Amino acid sequence: MSDYILEMNGISKEFTGVKALADVNFKVERGEIHCLIGENGAGKSTLMKVLSGVYPHGTYKGDIVFEGNVQQFHKISDSVKAGIAIIYQELALFPDLTVYENIYAGNEVSRGGIVDWNRTIVQAKQMLRKVKLNLNPETPIKDLGVGKQQLVEIAKALSKNVKLLILDEPTAALNENDSENLLELLRELKDQGITCIMISHKLKEVISIADKATVLRDGKTICTLDASKGELVENVIIKSMVGREIDDIYPKRLRRKFGDRILEVRDWSAYDPQLGRQVVKKVDLHVKQGEIVGIAGLMGSGRTELARSLFGNPKAYRLSGEMLLRGVPVELRHTSDAIRAGIAYVTEDRKGDGLFLIQDIKSNLSAANLRDIASRGVINDNEEIRVANRYKDSLNVKAPSIEQIVGNLSGGNQQKVSLGKWLFVGPKLMILDEPTRGIDVGAKFEIYTIMNKLIEEGMSIIMISSELGEVLGMSDRVYVMAEGRIAGELPIEEADQEKIMQLATQ
Structure with missing residues (x-):
């Protein structure tokens, strides 16, 4: 007989006449990693907010059964006391406070009503060891990268004797190494008896880590897929999420016919006075009309810095080199100059x-x-x-x-x-910086289809992406950046993930 730590039965939730959840049933077994997946707007985050008390009892229909008891969470602190902790994509840390102060914020270690800071630091070190984070607990949060901040959030949850840990898109802002470290930590927490629910749009991640995955679509439970039964495979997941087969995640364009060079930069460099170093180094790059040029590279390779330097230089880098639009040398001193010249930039940070x-x-x-x-x-x-x-x-x-x-x-x-x-x-040239970050496979397909339509209408696109599959699936030609320079250029016919990674790690 299954031992369910959590059962959510017949959960329905409305917002001003819009039904966000409709009779959702969701069950999680003790000690498993259970992924919650679905397209954007499917109701995943809403369901977890019901569970955690963000949406209090009485504002939804249905029952929450946790460890065999029906719960009525009226606020977040009620679910925390029961042993449930949720970590959102936008981390809720105080940047100017130390690591140990953040771990025990709202859960202070005290004696006689007075905070015992020495004991707090000792216990914070223990929590950091649990998440394999080797750093001084007196370090300010603002001095840590996103990957380490994510681990501090988990340490904070563990300090409250968490039984069920919920993570909402935990790897969305992490690089590949930090993502893999986080997933490995979740596996270790599972071995320690902690149950995890993880919301993710990254299908490879889901397939690699989940024991089970429940699919929501349009606010309804579609199915629960079991890895032990071989059900967690990409085509089954996609069909369940979007309600249709997506035979090719990257839609093919009808034609690949390129015109003259619309943009060219020669010996292009950018110096960041705040960092005190070159962030773009002697880049030679060109884009033809009707072409999608992919820019790949690891985090910190200079891809976004290059894009900003081309789009009117809003970060006030010290620029050198030559830029030509349709063969004519130009100087774009402001983003308004870039817009008038026919360049647009869709930032990686839409929020x-x-x-x-x-x-x-x-x-x-x-x-x-x-x-x-x-x-x-x-x-x-x-x-x-x-x-x-x-x-x-x-x-x-x-x-x-x-x-x-x-x-x-x-x-x-x-x-x-x-x-x-x-x-x-x-615009005549669109720079797309991580165009599908944090969105589901169905929405990705729509973005790709829009990109292809724009190309067929004569626009040109520079696409920066950390997803190598996306770079290979959508680009006509690929530049690979490493440490601010172009490490290599590959026609799409010759490009593969191994070649790109070899160049990116030079």
């Missing part, structure tokens, strides 16, 4: 730099090109509505209306809005 999360779809779509919908400095509201509806429809942004707040959209739909914002400026 931090790409979108106004507290504003609606309409305002975001028009933000980069207000001049085209204004007369004498006054925005034409009717024209803004027309433009917003046009891009919402053409990009298939799933939202009730253009008045929807962007922060409430799924990651895939946020990315479409970010893309639409820059399409409205009418």
